[in-house]
Amino acid sequence: MVEGGDTVGEPSNRPPSQAVIEAVAEAEGVTPEGLAPPAYEPLHAVVDPTALDGLFAARSDGTDRPSGTVSFRFCGYDVTVDRDGRVALEEPTEPAD
Template sequence: MVEGGDTVVDPSNRPPSQAVIEAVAEAEGVPPEDLAPPAYEPLHAVVDPDALDALFAARSEGADRPGGTVSFRFCSYDVTVDGDGRVTLEESIEPAD
């Protein structure tokens, strides 16, 4: 678990949706394949993984997209994905829905 601070996963060649899964799994101390129902909510319950990946993918002509971020709650974490592929987790202080 994340203890009293943020967890940041550096960018790599993996799609943002996979980076989110891997970051939360690491924070939870489980393998990514174990981050599944019924113990954990699916990513697609809170954000469309394909849309998340497309948001940060290169444009059709190959040009990079301008920077930006997207944030959402997933598995009791406030997740932020930014334009360079970095995923930041912060334990949410709000109770789960």
């Protein structure tokens, strides 16, 4: 993780989409309900929440999927979600002039 990044949450049974909302809300100092338009972009504007949850859901036979991560930018953060439900937030660094 880049210096200054923040990992939010322990492994969890929450859907990844909910974990992202909660992590960004905490970083922004608002409630998850407060992380809403017009002040904040909706999660579905950058990633399909159902697809995000499906990436880490158990297989149809009930077995866990192998480990992995998915990353995207949301509300000004580089967000990385792992299979265990941990969310890492990083504020992007501005390019040097």
